[in-house]
Amino acid sequence: MEPILWGCLIPSIYSAYTDATRRNLYDYVTIPIFLLGTAYSIYTGVWINHLLTALVVFVVFYFCALKGGFAGGDVKFCTALAVWFGYPSTLYFIGLASITAAIYGSCKLSKMGLFKQRIVVYFRGVYMKIAYGIKGAIPENKLPENDEICEEAIPFGPFMVFAAWLVYLTPMI
Template identity: 35%
Template sequence: MGGLELIRAGNLAFVAGCLLPSVYIAYTDARSHMIYDRATFPILLAGLVNALHSDTLPDALLGSAFAFALLFICAALGGAGGGDVKYAAGLGMWFGFLNVQYVLLIATAMGVVWGMVKLAWAGRLKSWAKTFLTGLFMRVFYGVKGAIPLRKLPDNPGAPVPPEAVPFGTCLAVGSWVVFIAGW
C-alpha cells in the first residue's frame, strides 16, 4: 500500500505527527544547517504516543534507539549534529526498527550524492577523491591510523559550517517521505 492509500486508510496521525514536521525540518536544515528542538521533540513524543496507541511500542523503541545510536556515533565523530541525532530518534519511533533502516539508507545515499555534487561544483572532487582513496589504502593495507582525512563539523554552534557540509536532516526528511510513499 503506497503513501496516498495510507492517508486514505486513516493514517493521518503519521502524516501530521511525523511527515509534515519533517518538511519544516528539511527546510530549516537546508537553509541554516539547524534542526530545532521545537520540531524534533514533538515528532519523538507524538511517535511515542502513537506507538502506545497502536501497540507497537517495542518496535518503536528499538527503531528509535537504533537510529539514535547510529547518529550519535556519527555526531561523536564530528559528522552529524545534535539535531540530526534527535530527529533520527523521532523517525525511529514512527517507522520502527526495520523501516528506519530504509530511511537511514536512503538518506545516506542522498547525502553522499549531494556531497559529491557540492565538491564537484567547487572543483574539489578530484583532489578530495585522490586524498580520500590514498588514505583509505593506507588505512586498510598498512594500518595507518588517521590516514583518512575527514573534516568535522564545528563544535561551536555559531561557527561557520564547512562549505562541503550536507544538511543531513533534509536527507532524513526526504528518506522518510520516500519510505512512506513506497509503503514499506
Template identity: 35%
Template sequence: MEWPVVLFLVLATACGVYDFLTMRVPNCLTVPLILAGLVYRAWAGDWWGGFLGALVWFVIGVAMAATGGMGGGDVKFMAAIGAWAGVYGGLMVFAVASLIGAAWATVKLARLGLLKQKLLYLLYWCGSIFTGVRQPLLVKMPEEGVTREAIPFAACLAAGVWVMTAAAWYVRY
C-alpha cells in the same frame, strides 16, 4: 493515508526545510515528533518497537555526531524517525538519506572544484586502511583554518522519509 502518517510527514518535512534553510533542526520540532511517534506506536500496539527504534537511532546518531558527521538536531530527528518507523524502517530511511546526501555532496564538491582532491584523499585513506601501509599522500591536506562545506543531513533524512513512505504506499496498494 492515516492522519498520524500525514502528521509525521508534515513535521518531517518541516525539519528538513528548516535544516536546509538554517543548517539546524530545532528542538521544538524534533522533541514533539519523538513523543508523537511513541504515542502513535503505543496506540498501534507496538510501543516497544517505537521505543527501541528511537533508542537505537539516537545511539547511532550520537556516535556519528561524536565523529563530526552530523549535529545534535540530526541526532534527535533520527530518533524521531526511529520512534515512528522502528529500527528496520529507520534503517531504510537512513540508507536512502545517505545515498541522497552522498549524491548532494558529490555535486557540491564538483561545483566547488574540490571533487578530484577529495576522491584522491579518499583513495589514499582506503589504501592505508586496507593495506596497513601508509601510502604517499597525493594531495595536500586541508589547512586548519579552512571551513568545511556541510550538507544539511536532516533535509536528506526528510527526503528519505518521503521516498520510503511512497515506496511503502506503492507496495501496499
C-alpha cells in the same frame, strides 16, 4: 488521514526547510514529533519495535556526532523519525537519505572543484591503512566546533525528510 502524516511527516517539512536554509533542526518541532510517535506506538501496540529502533538510531547517530559527522539536531531528528517508522522502515529511510546526500555532496564538491582532490586523498589513505596499517591514514573531516558552518557541509535533515516521505509513499514490505 493517517496519524503519521499529521504527527510526523507534515511537521518534518518545516524541519527540512529550516535545516536547508538556517542549518538548524529546532527542538520545538523535533520533540513533539518524538513524543507523538512514542504515544502512537504505545497506543498501536508496536512500541517495543519502534522504541528499540529509536534507541539504536540514537546511539549510532550519537557516536557519529561525537566523531564529528553529524550535529545534535540530526541525532534527535532521526531518532524522532525512527520512533514513527520502526524497524525495518527506518533502515530504508536512513539508507536512502545517506545515498541521496552522498550524491548531492559529490555533485557539490565537484562544482566546487574539490571532488577529485578529496577522492585521491581518501583512497590514498585507505591504501596506506590496508597496506601498511598506518593509523590515522584515512582523513576524517569533522564539523567545526563553533557555530560556523563550512562551505562543504550539507544539511542532512532535508534528505531524511525526503527519504521518510518516499518510504511512507512506497511501502517496501
